[in-house]
């Protein structure tokens with residue numbers, strides 16, 4: 001977490017965008033499709049936003065009437081998110097949780113890998129942008145376990161009927177200098193999600209030369225951003 005603390009303290013936030021993610025806006029409707037199959041549910045759906053930073057996507061998701069549970073390891077990030085959005089978050093030390101008065105937004109302050117998900121899970125939807133791609137390759141199996149816990153019914157190995165939007169970046173690692181977001185190849189996708197989710201590639205966008213993300217990765221060769229929709233694999237699949 002130290003390297004992230006340093007980035008926040010030095011205000012080196014090259015990943016941050018002062019805009020709502022256009023791919024979230026475009027594909028959020030894919031999550032509603034599930035609600036058509038579930039007309040009896042009237043309680044607000046809960047979104048999980050791992051490694052949230054100060055993303056504007058949270059305010060957008062809240063504005064649509066969803067509840068949001070996020071995780072962030074750096075306090076300065078949550079304080080900045082709070083100030084910039086006027087969320088009025090209050091910190092509850094006992095659970096290491098920031099909460100709005102109405103309880104619609106909760107942010108766990110701490111390491112994703114040790115978050116006690118059983119207290120709040122399962123979530124209906126996941127918005128994973130700049131989260132998996134921020135994780136070092138050696139920690140990816142731990143990441144998988146955390147993401148599974150976030151959608152698992154506590155006390156069982158069963159998954160809730162979740163939908164998970166995942167934004168990744170894919171490029172030739174041998175041509176990059178190891179900076180910026182980590183490449184998530186098709187093989188990585190299968191290793192991380194293949195045994196517990198159905199993976200649908202919704203869109204693959206080729207990034208033009210000079211694109212900020214390509215500059216962050218420092219890569220001259222082809223680079224795509226992919227957006228996937230994941231849903232639980234049923235036992236018979």
Ligand SMILES: C[S@@+](CC[C@H](N)C(=O)[O-])C[C@H]1O[C@@H](n2cnc3c(N)ncnc32)[C@H](O)[C@@H]1O
Pocket residue numbers: 001004005015016017050051052053054055071072073074077110111112113129130131134
């Ligand atoms: C690349 S940034 C992305 C932030 C946000 N998703 C966005 O797209 O703007 C990753 C964020 O995750 C936080 N972070 C990194 N590793 C973490 C961990 N293991 N647990 C909790 N937070 C972590 C960092 O402090 C940083 O704010």
